[in-house]
Amino acid sequence: MTTKGVKRPAERDIAPSKKVKVLEKEEESADELDDNSSLDSLDELDSEEEEGDGEGKDGSKEEEEEEEEGEEGEEADSSNRTEKTQKESREEHRKLLQERKMKRKSGIEVERIKRLWEKLRVRNPPVPKEIRKKLSDEAWSLCHGVIGDLVLKHDASRVVQTLVKFSSKDRRDQICKELEPYYYQLATSAYGKYLLVKLLHYGSKESRALIIKSLHGKYRKLLRHKEGAYVLEDMFVLYATATQQQQMLREFWGARFALFHEGKEGKTVEEACAESPENRRIIAANLSTTIKASVEKGSTGFQVLHAVMKEYIKIFEGEEVRDFIDLVKDQVAEMVHTPEGAEVACTIVAKSNAKERKAILKGLKPHAMLMVKNEFGHNVLQTIFMTVDDTKLVDKTFSVEYSDKFTEVLVDKYARRPFLYLLNGLDKAYFSPKAIGELDRYMEMSKETSKKPQDKRRTELLQYFIPLFYKTLEDHPYELLRENMGSQFVQELIMNNELPSASQYREKALTIILDSVKGDLTKEDHLIHEKYTERLLKSLLQGGKWNREKKTVEKIENIGIGYDFAKKFAEELFDSGDDEDAIKMWISESESCFVLVGLVDCFKLHEEKPEARKFLETIKKEGKFIADQESKGAQLLGKIIIQ
Known part of the structure; x- marks a missing residue:
């Protein structure tokens, strides 16, 4: 070649x-x-040419042409x-x-290996398995004794990467053992780091353990190294077990804690610090030094650094808290995407003073949408809602960022939770006991810097956000109601009666919901076929939410639901002149039949009223049609109307 x-x-x-x-x-x-x-x-010559006739001129042209030809040649x-x-x-x-x-050293072998690699790496057409095995065996036989010369060169390193990819488990283990003296060099090499990541990816459990063990004692250096930080990140996040992760973190406490630990898991950082003030001083100093150096190197986005920060926030105190917050307050947005980073962010939000919180919110503003839709990042917004006293600042920071895309927020599994908190507080229907425990812990931390009562802070924020909630429903009703989580949010929104000012929005929202469920139910894209539409309508007809523990409906008075909504529902959908056909259409569809069950239940409680009595008489006339239907909804409806 x-x-x-x-x-x-x-x-x-x-x-x-x-x-x-x-x-x-x-x-x-x-x-x-x-x-x-x-x-x-x-x-x-010039004067002669001027006095000469046409023949002289022609002769000069020929001479010029000859000169041009000579120049071209x-x-x-x-x-x-x-x-x-x-x-x-x-x-x-x-x-x-x-x-x-x-x-160069091993130059001949390297050239021969690279020729084999050129054949081995062909993708189109793919190399047959037998030929690939033969080429791999031949390349490996040439690698013995010179693999150290290969792995640190940009082109030759790719040869070994290909061997690792296509080799058997035993071959990979052999490669790992032979490369053991070079692991740190590989981790800090611009080209070798890719090979080390390949060994971690394709290697066996034993090979990964060997790599992690061989790099023990060098993790602090790797975290502060431009290339090594990426290798350490992959090793910690993707390939290390929980026990190995804890052992890796212990190295950041200091050398004496990395080398000597009791038991399989060893002590936690709190337990180690509790043994003596000297231990706490050494561990805090080592963690702080590592964090500061890594942040200044631009490694704030690494999860392994977030884990180190998490160790530090468990033990920092006094002036250390202020120094740490000052170090990371402008870079919180880079931390919210990992579980450890989100916990660190929530902690510093809870412990920050007003000035520090203002800086944190300013840094989060451009990343507000990514943060709230993140599995861990939404907890940071939740903590901000629960701890920051300056509710006007919170509103200014996030309302503008969410206003254009609020439908995406309200239908997202994670993003809607902080806003459900504004409506219902820490409702157990949406917050697990573990999540509630974590949020209560941040509330406890914030007592030194937050002065407002939690309920007052929540009510103020709700007052800012509730117009945006209703505007989103008004502008994008189908997008919101078509999603189960969006429809569920609409139910919680309408049934929230904390603010008297919300009544003007609620009446219009109920009309929008009725308009959205009109039309031909046999069409596949009708909202009635969405799973939560039936539940939403039944809840509005029943006048409240179902309490699982008490097994009863907790009714909410004077907000336009219950009988008021049922009367309007019947008028809008069944009193248009062809009410018989409309009722039959609603009976023939299983989902809509369950809604009729809720409507009949509501009217039975108000039989003395003419509107209720009229509808019940109409539905009873359809008894035979109902009996002919095979759906569960129709069977239940049939039982109710004859009771």
């Missing part, structure tokens, strides 16, 4: 062009001498000489480069 040479302009392009320029300068100087020595003769010869010179220069450079490679 011919190896391509490295392009060096000084040897290939610049040198030939210099020769051409020298020739051009010589020609120009010669022309100048001729011009100066024969000025008189030129004047005579000279230029062609010159360009040929230049191309030949460049070609010779390239060939000489290739030969020189090849000779240098062959003189």
Whole structure:
């Protein structure tokens, strides 16, 4: 295989062009001498041409054409000489480069291995399994004893990466053992790091343990290294077990804690610090130094650093808290996407003073949408809602960022939770006991800096956000109601009666919901076929939410639901002149039949009212049609109307 040479302009392009320029300068100087020595003769020729007839003019044209042809020939010869010179220069450079490679340590073996690799790495068409195995075996036989020369070179390192990818488990284990002395060099090499990640990805459990053990004692250096930080990140997040992760973190406490620990798991950082003030001082100093150096290097986005920070926030105190917050307050947005980073962010939000919180919110503003839709990041917004006293600042920071895309927020599994908190507080229907425990812990931390009662803070924020909630429903009803989580949020929104000012929005929202469920139910895209639409309508007809523990409906009075909504529902959908056909359509669909069950239940409680009595009489007339239906909803409806 011919190896391509490295392009060096000084040897290939610049040198030939210099020769051409020298020739051009010589020609120009010669022309100048001729011009100066024969000025008189030129004047005579010019005067003769002026006095001459047409034949003289034609003769001069022929002479000019001959001169032009001569110049073109000279230029062609010159360009040929230049191309030949460049070609010779390239060939000489290739030969020189090849000779240098062959003189290097293991140069011959490396070249032979690379020839095999060129055949092995072909993707289209894929190499047959038998041929690939044969090529791999041959390449591996040449790698023995020279693998250290391969792994740290950009092109040769890829050879070993391919071997790792296509080799058997035993072969990979052999490669891992042979490379053991080079792991740190690989981790800190611009090219070798990819090979080390490949070994972690394709290697066995034992091989990964060997790599992690071999790098023990060098984790702090790796975290602060430009290339090594990426390897450490993958090792910690993707390949280390929980026990190995804890052992890796212990190294950041200090050398004495990394080398000696009791039991399989060892002590936690709190337990180690509780043993003596000296322990706490050493651990805090080591963690703080590592964190500061890594943040200044631009490694704030790494999960392994977030884990180190999490260890630190468990033990920092006094002035250490202020120093740490000052270090990371502008970079919180880079931390919220990992579980450890989100916990650190929530902690510093809870412990920050008003000025520090303002800086934190300013840094989060451009990333508000990504944060709230993140599995861990939404907890940071939740903590902000629960701890920051300046509710006006919170509103200004996030309302603008969410206003254009609030539908995406309200239908997202994670993003809607902080806003459900504004409506219902820490409702157990949406917050697990573990999540409630974590949020209560942040509330406890914030007592030093937060002065407002939690309920007052929540009510103020709700007052800011509730117009945005209703505007989203008004502008995007189908997008919101078509999603189960969005429909569920709408139910919680309408049934929230904390703010008297919300009544003006609620009435319009109920009309929008009714308009959204009108139309032909047999169409597949009708909202009634969405899973939560039926539940939403039944809840509004029943006048409250179902309490699982008490097994009863907790009714909410004077907000336009219950009988008021049922009366309007019947008028809008069944009193249009063809009410018989409309009722039959709702009976024939299973989902809508369950809604009718809720409507009948509501009217039975108000039989003395004419609207209720009229509808019940109408539905009873359809008894035979209901009996002919096979859906569960129709069967239940049939039982209710004859009771």
